[in-house]
Amino acid sequence: MAEIGTDISKASRLLKKNELVAIPTETVYGLAGNALDPIAIAKIYTTKDRPSFDPLITHVNNIADASTLVDSIPKLAYNLAERFWPGPLTLLLPKRKHVPDMLTSGLEKMAIRVPDHPITLELLKKINFPLAAPSANPFGYISPTTSGHVDRQLGEKIPYILEGGPANIGLESTIVSIEGKVICVHRLGGLDLEKLQTFGEVIVRNTTEAKPNGPGQLDSHYAPKKKFIIGKLDDLLLEHANSKIGILSFSKIYSNSNKNIVLSANGDINEAAENFFSALRTLDNEDIDLILGEYVPQKGIGKAINDRLKRASYF
Ligand code: TXA
Ligand code: MG
Numbered sequence: 091m092a093e094i095g096t097d098i099s100k101a102s103r104l105l106k107k108n109e110l111v112a113i114p115t116e117t118v119y120g121l122a123g124n125a126l127d128p129i130a131i132a133k134i135y136t137t138k139d140r141p142s143f144d145p146l147i148t149h150v151n152n153i154a155d156a157s158t159l160v161d162s163i164p165k166l167a168y169n170l171a172e173r174f175w176p177g178p179l180t181l182l183l184p185k186r187k188h189v190p191d192m193l194t195s196g197l198e199k200m201a202i203r204v205p206d207h208p209i210t211l212e213l214l215k216k217i218n219f220p221l222a223a224p225s226a227n228p229f230g231y232i233s234p235t236t237s238g239h240v241d242r243q244l245g246e247k248i249p250y251i252l253e254g255g256p257a258n259i260g261l262e263s264t265i266v267s268i269e270g271k272v273i274c275v276h277r278l279g280g281l282d283l284e285k286l287q288t289f290g291e292v293i294v295r296n297t298t299e300a301k302p303n304g305p306g307q308l309d310s311h312y313a314p315k316k317k318f319i320i321g322k323l324d325d326l327l328l329e330h331a332n333s334k335i336g337i338l339s340f341s342k343i344y345s346n347s348n349k350n351i352v353l354s355a356n357g358d359i360n361e362a363a364e365n366f367f368s369a370l371r372t373l374d375n376e377d378i379d380l381i382l383g384e385y386v387p388q389k390g391i392g393k394a395i396n397d398r399l400k401r402a403s404y405f
Contacts, residue, residue: 092245094237094253098209101252102216105130110137110247112226112240113149113213114254115205117178117262117280118233118367119240120149120223121248131192131222137247140229145195146222147180147263148202151214156181156202159189159220167268170289176206178259178280182267193222203263209254225262232312232374232402235260235367260364261394278394280363296397310404312367314374318381318403326382336373338383349376353386363391370402 123130125148160183185200225233226240235257264279275294337350341357351369353362
């Protein structure tokens, strides 16, 4: 098990020695290492069992720090950064030469964001390099929203987890590139499309049909080990009446058993996002044969939850 604590100096010392540290963000916990050092980057890939074709997101303190890593920031990207950083927005921007190719899996653009968490922002201030940080889970599995989630899966492999409490958004950042005047969304996430639309035309390219440019776009991802079926819960319950089941429902209770987790009793879509990964993990660890779930309303962050539901239940 890893040590869990709030010692930012310790985290910074470890990172400077090319060790990995799990860090809290407002979206999910990240597995962080020096984004400019290929040794630290390689450790991230091996610790997560992540294929090397899946590029990493780089975390910085502010727009000024981002601009030291990228060749240029288009005006529209700059406006988005000014409005939404720190926050759950990742921008794809052309990287400078000194940024290792390993970080981007050879792509010309790097993914970059300013996380909205006081502990991680303070840590970034203390070190003089940016942090590469994918979600701190084994590749393909449910993302971690608490330090305990990280510890249970990666605790043996890393020395330290910075405690920052449960992630308050609970889903990964929205990834966008700017193409001319168009905002192109590559991964639905914590920042609503509605908010992006106030800045211009938004197209979503996070489809499962297109050739994926990252495993966040793979058909199967964020997946529990148990079989997970999404549909109309009333029908699914009849169909699977003879199985040991867990239920992941949006706001309605379908069973009095503690194996029915309700994401938000009063139908609050943001609360549902915050609880989503944690609920899926809890059910995955129950003594059941299968998990039944339903889609949530397609509004605001609900679109990103439904995207995760679809990929988590793909088999
Ligand atoms: O909220 C988040 O973004 C969290 C926290 C820790 O910041 N991080 C996260 O990282 O979700 P990860 O590695 O689990 O997902 C990163 C996604 C991958 O699907 C990857 O393919 C995509 O970002 N990505 C990274 N760099 C890219 C690039 N240059 N072009 C296209 N996609 C990229
Ligand atoms: Mg991930």
